[in-house]
Amino acid sequence: MEASPASHQIIAELLAEHTGQHLNESRRWRVASALSGVFRQHGISNIDQLVCLLGTPSQRGSDQDIATQVVEALLNNETYFFRDKPTFDQLPDQILPAIAARNANRKRIAIWCAGCSTGQEVHSLAMLFEDQKERWKGWDIDILGTDVSHKVIRTARNGLYSQFEVQRGLGVVQMLRHFDETPDGWQIRDHVRHITRFQQHNILSQPPARERFDLVLCRNVLLYFDQPTREEAFRRIASAMAPDGFLMLGAGETVVGQTRELVPSPGRASIYERQKTAASRLARDPALASR
Template structure:
């Protein structure tokens, strides 16, 4: 076996073991590019040398750095705007109706990366203040990447990041320009908390969630890992709650515990919940 190919497989196996994500052979080209910063930092030039270092007894920190470098943290504000419009115009009003007695709203963003998705949801809610007056609202963002969660908690974004998907009016309403970037205002930050957590592990003592967003996360799992991820989601969602997947993701062959909301975009409810036939007709 070619040494470089064997080393790439070891790196791919490390990523799969830690995160469940599959770095298939046709995506192995990412390894050298993604790890180039680590190569420079520790004074090596290739994957073979890296694997030798990972074989040392005190490799835990380096292993974590490698895994985090390989994770796909692509995100931006209001990514897939049509899905956020669906949440704003249809799903959240329906949740407000269904939970008007409890007046609590709990949302999970799984695979939240550097926080833009969770903060986008926060902006949607703040722009519906009359609807949510007197409610207890909490948005939780989880991600396996320590670096991504650190960025999310800081809530400060570069000019490039803040302009990706965020109209000027919302940027000025919810962020303040500082010497180090655009910082989310306290009112927005107070709605969201972030924590390092692997979706495949049992959820900490939080939830159940009325709405779970798990978009563009399952794409990187094999079939068995997707089934495991769906099991974790079903442990965490309110029996009368909602789950939103990425537009290119599906439950077919992975779980029978969710039912597609007709006319929705990547939108599901737990099997047996009170699905309203006329839900999408109110669009």
């Protein structure tokens, strides 16, 4: 049964209100299938019935209310370890050494993974540091993962993944080095988890920490925002970055034409900087502009 346009609009407004995501026509075809679990849980069969339940006062006011279930069911939580490896490889080869050089005195690096989903990106970063632990001995490394979904944050904190999940992006050596196989799945080891933390957070809210971040990863999150919301998200991200910090977006994303706060980092794919920082660097080395 095809849902009424009014019901689709109510669902779209609910998603936008809670996450900022825009449920355009190209995404509406998957709404019913994404909500199938919510339908089963509440003994209904379509979106129109769901909208009726959303208007029931007794269903509001808890973390497990129907509105929360609907929003979390509609979120795209696709992620895997070391996603977009050529882009990710820039971190140990270029970005982290650049951050280390300027933070040499205080020996601290703060990283924020916004829209971290079930935690694979955060744990991938932690593995990079663990694989170079002699290089980072004596450094204070803090990797914060945030997501609007309570459900995926719980999964990320648990650090327990299925065989399928660990095989996406990880080699056998990495699996054996950083995970323990258990009857319930593959558990990430404490030597990786100790520099990570997770919290529920909406990217459109105030930044999740008072400290400025040396590196922010926000990959394949802003794709689902309309232009005004995307501009606001970039403003929030830029305000959370250290003056000379870096931002990594997904391979299909860019700041160009989206914000005046950030510009591409010369010679680096999917890496961006605060505008003033990039301009200062180009002034010191004009050859960067041709890279």
